[in-house]
Amino acid sequence: MAECIECGADVTLHDDIEEGEIIDCGTCGAELEVLETAPVVLDTAPELEEDWGE
Amino acid sequence: MAECIECGADVTLHDDIEEGEIIDCGTCGAELEVLETAPVVLDTAPELEEDWGE
């Protein structure tokens, strides 16, 4: 369990959560990036433009 | 056995002669390079300046 930093709701985490993974908040729909796993630290996932030629 | 290409004398070769090896002619003193080993082909060994900074 962790707290959504956007709306404060509890966010359910699966067991094998990984650094860098993006979790959707079930309450407000925000995309949250897992910055650390032990303990879990979440931050709003950055919007990253997808470019065609990299 | 091979023939000195400088003076025509016979040159004695040891058994494990190698390509690139330099043989001195016992008769005229010429330096002979072994170009091939089977059969042996000799040529005058090039003078090569030795440089300090290579």
Next chain:
Amino acid sequence: MTVVVKVGGARAVDPKDALADVSALIDNDEQVVVVHGGSTAVDDTLEALGETPEYVETPSGVVGRFTDERTMEVFSMVLPGKLNTDLVVGLQNEGVDAIGLSGIDGQLLSGSRKSAVRVVEDGKKKIRRGDHSGRIERVNGDLLETLLESGYTPVVTVPMLADDGVAVNSDADRAAAAVAGALSAELVILTDVPGVLADVDDESSVIERVDSSDAYETLTAAAEGFMTRKVMAATEALEDGAESATIASANTEAPISGALGSNGTTIT
């Protein structure tokens, strides 16, 4: 007129005819800038060093290279190192006074860093950080013009210099497009097919001229796979100020002259 020619990259493309053609163009008083990539050569060297090239998939399904610090180092070894040296020696032997440059040199190619990328791994969305990748936003055209006016032929490759002061990877077709735009040049992108094909199974179905918005729509509809990227690079070149952009085969006798003539797909 200045010609910017993008060579190489794919294993199927031999630059020898292109280099002789650069020499012929220069004898004809054209100014030429050569741009090259070499992603497969980077992978070969990574493997020779016992490392595995890493490719990631983006949320929209595009597969691209993830360039960590070590991969970036190998990029520098292979592109400004081995391939620039090979191409410059090849051109010197054709009588062309070539000079190899990367995007770092004189800040030739610079722009924003993209260090984080969204990927999909095992069905999970993730953020991967530490990518050495960037978007070319500025070209030092003065440097290229100084060299061209002094009689030199620049041979340009990535990396580019990112705004955070780090050498990063960028697409070589787009680098060629940015250079062609900055020099208001004619861009020729050489590849291993004769142009953009109306029917991908018929090599004689090359779309020759694209000079209207209708023709451009036909073109983008026909381009598939890697050709989509070449068409997008050509489009960027024109948007940036290039005179024309041609996608043509490297595997003909005078591939650049041919592309400036009637060969390949020319967009204006």
Next chain:
Amino acid sequence: MTVVVKVGGARAVDPKDALADVSALIDNDEQVVVVHGGSTAVDDTLEALGETPEYVETPSGVVGRFTDERTMEVFSMVLPGKLNTDLVVGLQNEGVDAIGLSGIDGQLLSGSRKSAVRVVEDGKKKIRRGDHSGRIERVNGDLLETLLESGYTPVVTVPMLADDGVAVNSDADRAAAAVAGALSAELVILTDVPGVLADVDDESSVIERVDSSDAYETLTAAAEGFMTRKVMAATEALEDGAESATIASANTEAPISGALGSNGTTIT
């Protein structure tokens, strides 16, 4: 005045202070050309690729590298590739608009090929062919002057272009000497000792000024080991037209300014 500074090579030498000092000199309206080697970095990469660097002994007992085609390829990867990129990025981050060049680019460093070398192996005299080595006989000073006048700082390394049109290895100290001669510059060779020592065990015994033939004899008698080569490179620079040649430590705060001041061994 133009300053040609030879950096790096040895693992004990960190170029960071030298790069900051290049920036300070340029702010002070000096023109600077950086020349670098990197033989140990080449050996590291050869080993990472699973290959063994080859050294041969000449009849007079000098040990030198034998540079076969593959080793030459690794030279290009490491020197114009990795090390030029690292140094140019480092200088760009110090505010210096650097451009990396090898001796191939614009035929910057050219001269005769030496493909055959006499060696001694297991007591046998042999001729080894296929060495990729050469002697710098010409420097394209116009190219360096064009870049310097346009505000760029050239970063130069080997290979050189041999007269048979092949990229070959050459000693980096001598490359720096040839460049300094061509530009009538002040040459600074940075190394990991404070200069030529009168007593090799006493770091305070630096021979400071060499401006007479007597002093030069004292100098050559005192120089031992790798320092002999540095003194010979310095001598070549002066014979080729350099204003002065200084051998000094890289491991001080402003190593180039210090060498142009009173640090190190200065030969005129």
